[in-house]
Amino acid sequence: MNDQLASPSADGRLASPAGHARLALPPHNDQEGAPAPGPQGKGRYGWKPFAVLAAVVVVVVGLFAAGLVPRLRDHSEVKAAVTSDEAPRVNVVITHSGAAETSVVLPGAARADEEPSLLARTNGYLEKWLVDIGDRVTDGQLMAVIATPEVDQELDQNRATLLQTQASVLQAQATLEQLKATRILNKQSFDRFDSAFKSSAASALELDTAQANLRTSDANVTAGVAAVGVANANVVVAEANVRRLEKLVSFKRVLAPFAGVVTARNVDTGALISAGQPATSTSASMTATGTTNGTGAGAAASGQASGAQVLFRVARTNPLRIFVNVPQTFTPYVRVGEAAEVRVREFPGRVFPGKISRTANSLDPTARTLTTEVLVRNADGKLLPGMYVQVKFVQTRAYPPVIVPGGALITRPDGTFVAVVGAGEKLEYRRVEVGRDFGTSAEVVLGLTDGARVVVNMVEELPAGTVVKPVPMPQEPPAKQ
Secondary structure, three states, X not given: OOOOOOEEOOOOOEEOOOOOOOOOOOOOOOOOOOOOOOOOOOOOOOOHHHHHHHHHHHHHHHHHHHHHHHHHHHHHHHHHHHHOOOOOEEEEEEOEEOOOEXXXXXXXXXXXXXXXXXXXXXXXXXXXXXXXXXXXXXXXXXEEEEEOHHHHHHHHHHHHHHHHHHHHHHHHHHHHHHHXXXXXXXXXXXXXXXXXXXXXXXXXXXXXXXXXXXHHHHHHHHHHHHHHHHHHHHHHHHHHHHHHHHHHHHOOEEEOOXXXXXXXXXXXXXXXXXXXXXXXXXXXXXXXXXXXXXXXHHHHHHHHHHOOOEEEEEEEEEEEEEEEEEEHHHHHHOOOOOEEEEEOOOOOOOOEEEEEEEEEEEEOOOOOEEEEEEEEOOOOOOOOOOOEEEEEEEEEOOOOOEEEEHHHEEEEOOEEEEEEEOHHHEEEEEEEEEEEEXXXXXXXXXXXXXXXXXXXXXXXXXXOOOEOEEEEOOOOOOOOO
């Protein structure tokens, strides 16, 4: 038996001397329980974990480099811009004057030039009506007839009274003539007794009696003259009563006051007519607004509002009056005598020319609006009273305002300013007064001239006097004025 130790072979096995069996031993490992090498002689997981770790490191380094490099580049550019003498860039727009002719469109309401309510001025009942709503009438046309039997009888009575007073005048005149004749006789008798008394042919008593008779005749003549005057006055009173009643009788014929259109009829045949009393018609009626009431209560409401009976309403629709409440801001656009344009949605594309006829010359203290009236010719009757219309007022300005972009306005506590690039490319701030604001642009009525270079959308306000580099911006079309 050979006692020599066996030496390990290349594969980790102990090589025994010749003639002895080989004893297989596990490979040497410093850590207990480590995995056995694979068939290629490596660990259980091989090199794969190291490859994944390397890939993750590469991705992280790439992302870090992708974010850091631009930052370093921007920082270097900013640092270069700061250290350089280049002026800051600002966007500028060249200002221009607005149109000399500007306009504003406001809502208005159409009303008839005249629309009186025809009232009953006599008592009776409606004998017949000859026109209805929508009918066109001429000046003086007969619209209805009212039967007035009581007034007719009263007129006949007063005419008879007039004849009586005229006869009393004749009677008073005849009595006066008798009194005058009696005075003449008494005067002659007094003269005879006076002559006889002087010759002692008559007594004093006879003379006194003749003198008293003369004085009585004088008084009677004076009374007779007064009686004639009273009789004449009675005739004048009777004639006035007759004329009054004749006028009342004439009111039985309801006539159109002018050429126009009937907008309301509130009575029917047989309806009781009482001058100055509310209408009590039970007939169906319709007003110009198209409202129908089968009981007539709605029709009578217009009469009750004024305390008098309304038979008809007639409207003169040519010309038509347009009333507009002009806000205080637009009052400079309103001048009496200037033209205005009226448009109605129901007639697209058509313009109704008008003229400003008058204004209230005072603002409503609550709404701060100026009531303005525009007259429009309406010969064809297309425009109807009560229509909603749009009125365009046009103003020609001697000094049109300057138009600037909305982004050029700088609002400060002490006012509104505009940054302007002035001489030497230096920045200036000018205080301005803004007129109308159109959103994307605005009117500057004071503080800026045409052709100025204004800065638009300034990110950070630069100090006044800073030298800047203006960058022209494309001009936008001006807002419609």
